[in-house]
Amino acid sequence: MRMNEGVEWAAHVCVLLHWAEEGGDAPVPATRLAAAYDLPTAYLVKQLQALGRAGLTESVPGRRGGVRLARPAARITLMDVVAAIEGPDDAFACTEIRRQGMNAERPARDFAQPCGVAHAMREAELAWRRALAATSIADLAGSTPAGRAADARRFLAAP
């Protein structure tokens, strides 16, 4: 069970976009974002499109276009970013194997209650989601050393 690399990219890029917003340099073109962390541009664009579909970012077409956050960084959580990139599905998918084999003859109503394994897995994932939802992009930006944040703003503002 490995998470998409795109999640890491997207999280860092959202922090960059927050800094750009503060510096008055929004929107930022994808090529510049890719250069900031030396990422393959074409593939990063794919992740940015996923963020856009999820409503986290807005894209401005045209000559001085680019990408910017669709709402304040304090109201975008890591959970939002993970959900945007990974999709809405749970990691654990119950396939109801309990109905097969020795239980194949049982009527469906015997399995009205959710499987205990699936229930416990779901609870654990909810705990995970709650923890992710507790950290916002603004929190991440705030925990970065001031020197690096200033340099990032400078990099994004440069022509």
Next chain:
Amino acid sequence: MRMNEGVEWAAHVCVLLHWAEEGGDAPVPATRLAAAYDLPTAYLVKQLQALGRAGLTESVPGRRGGVRLARPAARITLMDVVAAIEGPDDAFACTEIRRQGMNAERPARDFAQPCGVAHAMREAELAWRRALAATSIADLAGSTPAGRAADARRFLAAP
């Protein structure tokens, strides 16, 4: 990010092994376990081997051999099962992209503190692990309707 199907299998199989233990029918051959839920035997054996390597189950070779739990079901948690099948690695793997691109010139000591994204992800995974560790195989067995548990014991005891 999808979890291995083997996790579901392994969890249900551990519950079966617990019932077999109670009924005095341990060890249980893999073929019987596979038949209980109509799973492909050869592939289930692979998952059982992973459980064995993790120390959750013991296998008895030879004619009336099979697999049994290595310790009481109350002391085997869902976390143990997930770790055995999925491996010990975290789902989120930080690749330190913050060191590249615009920060490529910085000395390594500038990044002594862990990346904020990685830290938040790690905290969330710990919450997930804690939740999984709160449910034991015995809990899962206890939450199954008595009728199905009895039938399972009968199935495992049958020649």
Next chain:
DNA sequence: GCTTTCTTACTCGGATACCTACTGTCCGAGTGGAATAGG
């Protein structure tokens, strides 16, 4: 009757094939600001 051998029913580990999903690249279409050309 006792010991030895054989058969049988298991597990274990590696090798292999297939398929899905992630990773990465490329191309054409659409959009809007800025520069340029024409009146």
Next chain:
DNA sequence: CCTATTCCACTCGGACAGTAGGTATCCGAGTAAGAAAGC
């Protein structure tokens, strides 16, 4: 000087190839219980 056209820099979406890992199967080697054979 004002308007219309062209150009350029950007986004979007789909198509495509390569690769890693999950899914699934098969085979040979090892082990022990019970049956069979020999003394």
